[in-house]
Amino acid sequence: MEGGDHLAHERKKAQFDVEAMKIVWAGSRHAFEVSDRISKLVASDPAFRKDNRPMLSRKELFKNTLRKAAYAWKRIIELRLSEEEASKLRFYVDEPAFTDLHWGMFLPAIKGQGTEEQQQKWLPLAYKMQIIGCYAQTELGHGSNSSKWWPGGLGKISTHAVVYARLITDGQDHGVHGFIVQLRSLDDHSPLPGITVGDIGMKFGNGAYNTMDNGVLRFDHVRIPRDQMLMKVSQVSREGKYSQSNVPRQLVYGTMVFVRQTIVADASCALSRAVCIATRYSAVRRQFGSQNGGPETQVIDYKTQQSRLFPLLASAYAFRFVGEWLKWLYTDVTQRLQANDFSTLPEAHACTAGLKSLTTAATADGIEECRKLCGGHGYLCSSGLPELFAVYVPACTYEGDNTVLLLQVARFLVKTLSQLGSGKQPVGTTAYMGQVEHLMQCHCNVQKAEDWLKPAVILEAFEARSARMSVACAKNLSKFTNPEEGFAELSGDLVEAAIAHCQLIIVSKFIEKLQQDIPGKGVKQQLGVLCNIYALFLLHKHQGDFLSTGCITPKQAYLANEQLRALYSQARPNAIALVDAFNYTDHYLGSILGCYDGNVYPKLYEAAWKDPLNDSVVPDGYREYIWPMLKQQLRTARL
Numbered sequence: 311m312e313g314g315d316h317l318a319h320e321r322k323k324a325q326f327d328v329e330a331m332k333i334v335w336a337g338s339r340h341a342f343e344v345s346d347r348i349s350k351l352v353a354s355d356p357a358f359r360k361d362n363r364p365m366l367s368r369k370e371l372f373k374n375t376l377r378k379a380a381y382a383w384k385r386i387i388e389l390r391l392s393e394e395e396a397s398k399l400r401f402y403v404d405e406p407a408f409t410d411l412h413w414g415m416f417l418p419a420i421k422g423q424g425t426e427e428q429q430q431k432w433l434p435l436a437y438k439m440q441i442i443g444c445y446a447q448t449e450l451g452h453g454s455n456s457s458k459w460w461p462g463g464l465g466k467i468s469t470h471a472v473v474y475a476r477l478i479t480d481g482q483d484h485g486v487h488g489f490i491v492q493l494r495s496l497d498d499h500s501p502l503p504g505i506t507v508g509d510i511g512m513k514f515g516n517g518a519y520n521t522m523d524n525g526v527l528r529f530d531h532v533r534i535p536r537d538q539m540l541m542k543v544s545q546v547s548r549e550g551k552y553s554q555s556n557v558p559r560q561l562v563y564g565t566m567v568f569v570r571q572t573i574v575a576d577a578s579c580a581l582s583r584a585v586c587i588a589t590r591y592s593a594v595r596r597q598f599g600s601q602n603g604g605p606e607t608q609v610i611d612y613k614t615q616q617s618r619l620f621p622l623l624a625s626a627y628a629f630r631f632v633g634e635w636l637k638w639l640y641t642d643v644t645q646r647l648q649a650n651d652f653s654t655l656p657e658a659h660a661c662t663a664g665l666k667s668l669t670t671a672a673t674a675d676g677i678e679e680c681r682k683l684c685g686g687h688g689y690l691c692s693s694g695l696p697e698l699f700a701v702y703v704p705a706c707t708y709e710g711d712n713t714v715l716l717l718q719v720a721r722f723l724v725k726t727l728s729q730l731g732s733g734k735q736p737v738g739t740t741a742y743m744g745q746v747e748h749l750m751q752c753h754c755n756v757q758k759a760e761d762w763l764k765p766a767v768i769l770e771a772f773e774a775r776s777a778r779m780s781v782a783c784a785k786n787l788s789k790f791t792n793p794e795e796g797f798a799e800l801s802g803d804l805v806e807a808a809i810a811h812c813q814l815i816i817v818s819k820f821i822e823k824l825q826q827d828i829p830g831k832g833v834k835q836q837l838g839v840l841c842n843i844y845a846l847f848l849l850h851k852h853q854g855d856f857l858s859t860g861c862i863t864p865k866q867a868y869l870a871n872e873q874l875r876a877l878y879s880q881a882r883p884n885a886i887a888l889v890d891a892f893n894y895t896d897h898y899l900g901s902i903l904g905c906y907d908g909n910v911y912p913k914l915y916e917a918a919w920k921d922p923l924n925d926s927v928v929p930d931g932y933r934e935y936i937w938p939m940l941k942q943q944l945r946t947a948r949l
């Protein structure tokens with residue numbers, strides 16, 4: 311079948327209103343309209359072409375990114391795009407660039423940690439891109455005293471950086487503070503005296519994150535004017551006297567709370583993109599199983615394919631909703647901080663750190679699973695999956711290594727439990743710890759598979775598992791005379807307790823979403839199926855935790871799995887429509903396997919001939935290397 315919509319028969323199977331689901335996915339009608347308009351704007355502009363990325367050398371690739379970034383900025387100004395529209399434009403251009411760090415970290419660091427005066431001086435310059443900044447925290451070695459290593463945008467482009475370094479006055483070390491430092495001349499871009507700066511080299515994958523100039527930076531007797539220390543949290547007077555404002559020191563790390571929150575929202579985008587490709591292709595691909603000469607089976611109909619694919623589809627939706635909630639939490643904590651209420655900062659830190667860790671790990675693994683779900687063709691660059699994986703996977707490391715972040719969550723959980731004794735009632739995402747006595751001894755009430763569809767049953771099982779794992783850690787910790795030693799010794803268990811807590815957050819926010827009014831025929835019902843798939847898939851995957859803590863019985867674990875299989879069958883007819891609801895353009899997906907019309911094979915065939923190797927029938931190098939070898943073989947054969 312040439313042309314036409316090869317997935318039309320699949321789209322007809324949908325049991326819900328896809329247009330209404332698009333609004334739910336986008337967050338609101340307004341968000342949908344902005345996203346739809348900007349995605350089409352980018353897709354229709356040849357200046358944003360990206361299919362040639364894997365073929366370009368590093369220098370060509372980087373220059374191409376600079377061109378795109380400058381062109382995007384020009385379009386933002388010409389079209390008078392709002393901040394929301396501009397960030398959508400960046401999203402659909404789909405190419406990491408120095409501008410990400412400028413807008414995503416340099417500006418927020420000044421906003422969060424600069425005084426009013428400092429903000430007035432630096433923000434207008436940064437907003438007009440008259441200076442370009444990056445965020446320089448990580449070191450080559452360790453200790454905030456060797457070389458900075460990794461900051462994006464630093465290597466070749468940034469004129470300024472917010473540099474994190476130890477502040478020492480009168481011989482006293484006051485710990486790490488942020489400083490605005492000019493790195494390069496605003497006239498000829500050469501590094502200022504005493505500054506050594508450059509790119510750290512090629513990274514994983516062709517194209518991918520190599521559009522970014524991650525950099526190295528060294529200082530040799532560089533003087534930073536006193537008023538360029540970010541002084542909202544602490545100050546140094548003209549006389550060199552150090553003082554602290556009446557705000558928690560942890561605000562120095564506030565930029566990370568902001569960025570981790572955006573990374574969670576971004577995880578749902580990356581995962582949904584991979585899932586969209588794998589789902590469409592699974593409906594197109596047929597392999598084996600034909601009976602009486604009929605067509606072969608669509609691979610999406612294999613239960614094994616469904617049990618690998620549908621939990622990822624459900625996770626994409628789950629991460630979307632938890633990302634939405636996290637955005638609300640971040641806005642709330644920001645408003646509180648402005649009113650000098652710091653009470654929710656530890657929770658915001660724990661939630662952003664933990665959810666960043668969980669969602670990026672699941673997304674990175676999920677993209678790779680989607681590649682495998684597409685069989686051999688998934689390994690072709692034209693599937694879009696290799697580049698997506700290569701560009702995404704560092705999210706497990708940047709903004710805090712995922713294990714290090716889970717240990718931050720574990721500290722927060724242990725602290726929360728220890729405060730129960732003093733009568734402090736836990737709130738927010740740890741409110742369930744207030745019921746710890748009940749959760750330690752409750753019994754799951756599931757008797758038949760359908761009982762697992764009750765939100766209260768699911769929630770109690772996840773709460774009991776999380777509470778019991780945290781309490782077990784706290785009990786074991788109390789056996790150590792040195793708490794830090796105990797924490798180090800038990801860190802493996804603590805990480806698992808943190809994972810259980812974060813999974814509970816994601817499950818509970820999905821359930822809360824379903825309690826809202828959701829318009830559109832069948833939309834809520836489909837989301838209910840996905841929510842149950844997400845929860846029961848986790849329960850099945852981690853059944854060791856649920857069983858060993860006595861939260862469920864082996865029979866109940868068996869029933870959960872039985873229910874999960876039934877849910878996969880319910881999701882099957884809706885699968886294509888559920889990925890159509892992401893509303894991704896073919897340009898954004900960048901994948902032949904995931905193209906909207908499903909016309910995969912002719913496109914794969916055509917794309918192969920565009921590969922530079924096929925420019926000539928006989929390749930370069932044939933005369934030099936192959937021809938002499940063939941001749942040699944001929945001579946040997948005659949002998």
Ligand SMILES: CCCCCCCCCCCCCCCCC/C=C/C(=O)SCCNC(=O)CCNC(=O)[C@H](O)C(C)(C)COP(=O)(O)OP(=O)(O)OC[C@H]1O[C@@H](n2cnc3c(N)ncnc32)[C@H](O)[C@@H]1OP(=O)(O)O
Pocket residue numbers: 386393396397400409410411413414415445447448462560561563564566567569572655656659707708709710711714718721
């Ligand atoms: C108009 C155009 C628009 C265009 C728009 C374009 C927008 C584009 C947006 C793109 C978004 C950006 C893209 C991002 C790309 C990625 C770039 C990557 C950047 C980085 O990686 S930056 C470096 C990040 N580094 C880390 O994350 C290090 C991880 N380690 C930590 O986080 C450590 O905790 C620490 C280093 C911060 C501190 O360690 P330390 O040992 O000194 O302290 P503790 O861990 O013991 O903690 C002490 C107490 O402080 C609390 N804490 C820790 N961190 C935080 C925090 N962030 N917030 C609040 N509180 C925090 C702990 O809980 C401890 O508290 P306690 O009560 O004392 O126990």
Ligand SMILES: Cc1cc2nc3c(=O)[nH]c(=O)nc-3n(C[C@H](O)[C@H](O)[C@H](O)COP(=O)(O)OP(=O)(O)OC[C@H]3O[C@@H](n4cnc5c(N)ncnc54)[C@H](O)[C@@H]3O)c2cc1C
Pocket residue numbers: 411445446447448459460461462519524704707708709710711712713714717
């Ligand atoms: C693509 C990319 C972009 C980046 N962009 C920036 C940027 O713009 N600005 C910036 O400042 N930085 C940036 N970074 C650096 C990034 O923030 C760090 O790499 C990250 O925080 C991890 O730190 P590390 O590299 O020192 O890893 P390490 O801390 O050395 O981790 C190595 C291993 O040790 C383990 N480990 C470390 N500490 C502990 C512990 N306490 N307990 C148990 N296990 C532990 C980790 O789990 C990991 O397995 C970027 C990194 C990447 C890959």
